Amino acid sequence: MDILKFITAGSVDDGKSTLIGRLLYDSDSILADQLEALHSSNRKNDDGSIDLAILTDGLKAEREQGITIDVAYKYFQTEKRKFIIADTPGHIQYTRNMVTGASNANLAIILIDARKGVIEQTIRHSYLVSLLGIQQVVVCVNKMDMVNYSQEVYDQIITDYQKLAAKVDLKNVYYIPVSALKGDNIVHPSSNISWYKGESLLPYLENIELAVDNSTAHARFPVQWVIRPQTEDLHDYRGYAGRVSSGSFKVNDKVTVLPSGFTSSISKIELLDEEPQEALAGMSVTVHLKDDIDISRGDVLVNSNYQPEVSQLIEADLCWMDTRALDTSHTYFIQHNSKVTRCKIQEVLHKVNINTLEKEYNEEFKLNDIGRIIIKTAEPLAFDLYQNNKANGGAIIIDSRTNLTVGALMLRAVAD
Amino acid sequence: MSNNHLDYLDELEAEAIYILREVAGQFERPALLFSGGKDSITLVRLAEKAFRPGKFPFPLVHIDTGHNFVETIEYRDAMIKRINEKLIIGHVQDSIDEGKVIEQKGKNASRNALQTVTLLDTIAKHKFDACIGGARRDEEKARAKERIFSVRDEFGQWDPKRQRPELWNIYNGKIHKGENVRVFPISNWTELDVWNYIRREKIDLPSIYFAHERETIVRNGQLMAASPFLNMDEEDIIERRNVRFRTVGDMTCTAAVESEAYHLDDIINEISASKISERGARMDDKVSEAAMEDRKKGGYF
Numbered sequence: 001m002d003i004l005k006f007i008t009a010g011s012v013d014d015g016k017s018t019l020i021g022r023l024l025y026d027s028d029s030i031l032a033d034q035l036e037a038l039h040s041s042n043r044k045n046d047d048g049s050i051d052l053a054i055l056t057d058g059l060k061a062e063r064e065q066g067i068t069i070d071v072a073y074k075y076f077q078t079e080k081r082k083f084i085i086a087d088t089p090g091h092i093q094y095t096r097n098m099v100t101g102a103s104n105a106n107l108a109i110i111l112i113d114a115r116k117g118v119i120e121q122t123i124r125h126s127y128l129v130s131l132l133g134i135q136q137v138v139v140c141v142n143k144m145d146m147v148n149y150s151q152e153v154y155d156q157i158i159t160d161y162q163k164l165a166a167k168v169d170l171k172n173v174y175y176i177p178v179s180a181l182k183g184d185n186i187v188h189p190s191s192n193i194s195w196y197k198g199e200s201l202l203p204y205l206e207n208i209e210l211a212v213d214n215s216t217a218h219a220r221f222p223v224q225w226v227i228r229p230q231t232e233d234l235h236d237y238r239g240y241a242g243r244v245s246s247g248s249f250k251v252n253d254k255v256t257v258l259p260s261g262f263t264s265s266i267s268k269i270e271l272l273d274e275e276p277q278e279a280l281a282g283m284s285v286t287v288h289l290k291d292d293i294d295i296s297r298g299d300v301l302v303n304s305n306y307q308p309e310v311s312q313l314i315e316a317d318l319c320w321m322d323t324r325a326l327d328t329s330h331t332y333f334i335q336h337n338s339k340v341t342r343c344k345i346q347e348v349l350h351k352v353n354i355n356t357l358e359k360e361y362n363e364e365f366k367l368n369d370i371g372r373i374i375i376k377t378a379e380p381l382a383f384d385l386y387q388n389n390k391a392n393g394g395a396i397i398i399d400s401r402t403n404l405t406v407g408a409l410m411l412r413a414v415a416d
Numbered sequence: 417m418s419n420n421h422l423d424y425l426d427e428l429e430a431e432a433i434y435i436l437r438e439v440a441g442q443f444e445r446p447a448l449l450f451s452g453g454k455d456s457i458t459l460v461r462l463a464e465k466a467f468r469p470g471k472f473p474f475p476l477v478h479i480d481t482g483h484n485f486v487e488t489i490e491y492r493d494a495m496i497k498r499i500n501e502k503l504i505i506g507h508v509q510d511s512i513d514e515g516k517v518i519e520q521k522g523k524n525a526s527r528n529a530l531q532t533v534t535l536l537d538t539i540a541k542h543k544f545d546a547c548i549g550g551a552r553r554d555e556e557k558a559r560a561k562e563r564i565f566s567v568r569d570e571f572g573q574w575d576p577k578r579q580r581p582e583l584w585n586i587y588n589g590k591i592h593k594g595e596n597v598r599v600f601p602i603s604n605w606t607e608l609d610v611w612n613y614i615r616r617e618k619i620d621l622p623s624i625y626f627a628h629e630r631e632t633i634v635r636n637g638q639l640m641a642a643s644p645f646l647n648m649d650e651e652d653i654i655e656r657r658n659v660r661f662r663t664v665g666d667m668t669c670t671a672a673v674e675s676e677a678y679h680l681d682d683i684i685n686e687i688s689a690s691k692i693s694e695r696g697a698r699m700d701d702k703v704s705e706a707a708m709e710d711r712k713k714g715g716y717f
Contacts, residue, residue, distance in 0.1 A: 002421045072560040082424045103583040224437040227470040243434040284433035403590040405580040
């Protein structure tokens with residue numbers, strides 16, 4: 001059994017809370033006390049059925065109280081898979097929250113209200129999903145019950161969305177007509193939509209092959225910590241502790257240490273008492289090298305045959321996440337895996353209007369703004385292009401004055 | 417494992433080890449908060465995987481209410497002996513003696529709420545800049561939004577409005593003097609994940625997690641262990657029952673459930689079964705009570 005992490009993009013008005021509630025409810029993932037609250041609640045739908053949106057009430061309460069709406073994580077599991085939902089708000093003022101949730105997702109569900117079709121926020125959500133490199137998208141055309149389960153309405157929305165998908169470069173899109181309220185095509189196929197021959201949402205999520213981006217990308221191992229017991233019996237022990245961020249390493253693989261450029265080969269891989277011959281993407285292990293070279297936290301071991309870019313001048317997409325606007329004269333920190341160094345945003349190339357996808361050329365970068373910039377780092381970064389390797393192509397910007405995380409970077413190219 | 421994807425327990429384990437190593441790499445004076453419960457026992461196992469054959473780069477810290485189950489303290493001491501790591505104990509009794517907190521009175525008196533003061537004092541005394549805890553996001557709605565690196569101000573407060581965005585697996589541990597970070601390596605685990613991991617790794621637990629016979633009373637609809645720490649009167653009827661505890665905390669506020677689960681497999685079945693019985697609208701009190709236990713409140717975090 002593996003884990004599928006997905007994000008739900010849409011607003012409360014699209015029936016997102018009901019959709020998540022329906023997934024949890026119909027897959028028997030709700031704890032007894034929540035269920036009791038659900039059944040005893042006075043809030044009912046018009047037809048007297050229980051209101052599943054109560055299950056995600058946390059977010060609603062926040063809105064009523066005017067508190068920042070945030071990413072909430074929800075967990076459920078079926079016999080086939082464990083699921084982690086990053087439930088993020090859909091309105092434009094919460095773009096940074098959606099970016100945060102999307103950064104760790106393998107799949108995105110984009111909700112479209114059947115009565116409204118493809119609208120501004122659909123464009124925005126699809127753009128962000130593409131920007132963050134989520135490979136798989138499920139478009140749920142919701143509230144089909146409100147349009148009499150019309151195939152004509154559904155087909156028109158699909159045609160419109162296909163144009164949008166081509167524009168924002170989303171390749172793997174699956175379409176499902178649903179009614180979260182009535183339960184149509186969420187967990188069980190619907191007799192109301194007999195013209196639809198595809199899968200319902202949950203079976204689709206259970207069976208979809210995960211995009212294999214991390215395991216098929218080149219081998220990278222950011223060093224987090226050096227284990228040196230320095231006891232009498234372990235005097236010469238020197239193990240590099242970290243997590244394989246992409247690809248895989250085998251014993252005897254030739255590796256290069258970056259940014260220094262020293263080469264060696266792997267003599268042993270350890271995980272407590274085990275000594276696996278291979279460390280796969282995602283595994284946390286301790287690696288030993290044949291040669292004694294100076295390696296510390298912030299360095300990265302890579303397969304010598306497939307080396308990443310090494311540069312101090314990088315073109316990147318930036319999403320700004322702080323209420324204080326970007327200051328191109330200020331020195332920030334950049335954190336890329338275990339490496340932290342100083343940086344400046346040297347140039348803003350353009351911004352993107354995320355509702356229309358048009359480029360804008362004003363310099364000021366404010367909260368939730370997204371655009372293309374050139375960043376200069378104090379020390380060289382050993383990175384991959386985000387579009388090729390998410391795990392080694394993302395970075396954050398930290399404001400040295402407040403210590404807050406103020407920006408997300410998708411590294412796109414070496415700038416010259 | 418299929419298609420080079422890790423099994424879910426391997427992935428959760430690898431993520432937790434990664435987070436523990438980030439703590440070691442980013443902080444000067446971290447600590448691991450150890451309650452004696454299954455979640456913090458799981459953290460100890462994960463720390464062994466992260467740092468052996470080296471020593472842990474942090475001590476374990478136990479906030480002792482003085483009203484613990486004997487079994488918990490025995491387990492703690494035996495474990496420390498086995499792993500040979502440093503243990504720092506903060507005593508709630510000391511906070512009471514120093515007048516920093518006042519012992520509650522009456523029938524429902526408990527030291528549970530008092531331990532927060534002892535914890536904050538212990539953090540200040542040892543200048544800890546990061547405290548690792550075993551909280552999980554599936555425990556309650558508010559927790560579902562908390563970061564893995566969660567910054568606390570100098571009063572130990574969590575401000576949901578000031579949370580830092582947390583992207584990919586990049587954790588920003590930069591803090592100002594006086595602040596500290598609570599770190600939750602098993603945020604993404606559910607209760608069932610923890611139990612499955614304990615079974616897979618063959619981790620020993622304090623015996624009170626398993627069904628045993630004990631003197632109990634019913635208090636506010638919950639089964640409590642009869643103990644000298646519980647203020648009892650003639651209305652309280654002591655009965656011997658077969659029970660186990662789903663969480664391990666102060667004896668005055670940790671409720672038991674009637675159970676015949678003597679082994680790990682029984683417990684996992686019991687939890688899975690309670691999920692199934694939750695499908696229908698009908699619930700018996702036992703399941704309801706168990707679910708209430710799920711939403712463990714107070715305590716360390």
